Amino acid sequence: MGQISAQNHIPHISKKTPWRSSIMNRLRRDKWLYLLLLPGLLYFVVFKYFPMWGILLAFQNYQPFTGFWKSEWVGLEHFRLFFENPEFYMLLRNTLLLSFYNLIFFFPAPIIFALLLNEVRQVFFKRTIQTMIYVPHFISMVIVASLTYVFLTTEGGTVNELIFQYTGDKIQFLSDPSWFRPIIILQTIWKECGWGTIIFLAALAAVDVEQYEAATIDGANRWRQTWHITLPAIRSTIVILLILRMGSVLDNGFEQIYLMLNPLNRSVGEVFDTYVYAMGITQGAFSYSTAVGLFKSVVGVILVLGANWLAKRFGQSGLY
Known part of the structure; x- marks a missing residue:
């Protein structure tokens, strides 16, 4: 036993x-x-x-002198005030438009640059271009905004001086609301496009060279090789980055917008990030600004999950 x-x-x-x-x-x-x-x-x-744990501030009327545990709990009151605020629709419109323009103009830019660099055969020339387009990523946004001011200001700005010589007029780039969004998009492309090409160049390096050789034998030109070989090879990378991009639809970046914002273009430039700063830091509405930030985060998570679900429905590999 x-x-x-x-x-x-x-x-x-x-x-x-x-x-x-x-x-x-x-x-x-x-x-x-x-x-x-x-x-x-x-x-x-x-x-x-x-x-x-700080997101709990969104559900209470936080008072710094009272403390976190003794502040009054108000539930969803701050969310109600935010959604009923007339500025909510202005913030939502400005944020979504900037994100939409970034998705249309900025997101494809690294892909296009990577495809163009992939066609360059001179190694020295290729590395020189790579270095030149990578450098702006390491430049502070404060410097980028300062350069923008130097070039576009009406008081001695380089661009405006050239325009004045040929037309006799000057354009209010920095104060005209219609120029705010194009300037933001151009700044983003100039600063971050080169850095984004690193990922796509790494994906392009994994493409089998024999596929190009076989396509050449079959008579396919460079455009057809790009369309039928290169792009399908990096499709999964594009989809994953697009899914991640959807998570930042309501996040346009505080520093860039804040540096370019002024009272004359606020109607088109004020976004959730700058609004949170104005309400939370300058006005001391900690609970209200936390509710706005939590709203952004929840929407970002929903968009990421939805984009991942759509990617899998269309046969692409998602994040998980």
């Missing part, structure tokens, strides 16, 4: 221990890799996940 009971217990132990021992062996084997992972993990825990 003792032998039978011992045999009955052996399989029971063997079913539980392998995965645990496998994890311990993996930790011991790759301990230095996990140690390198630790700083990045701590960064996300401390600066991304731990501050998420």
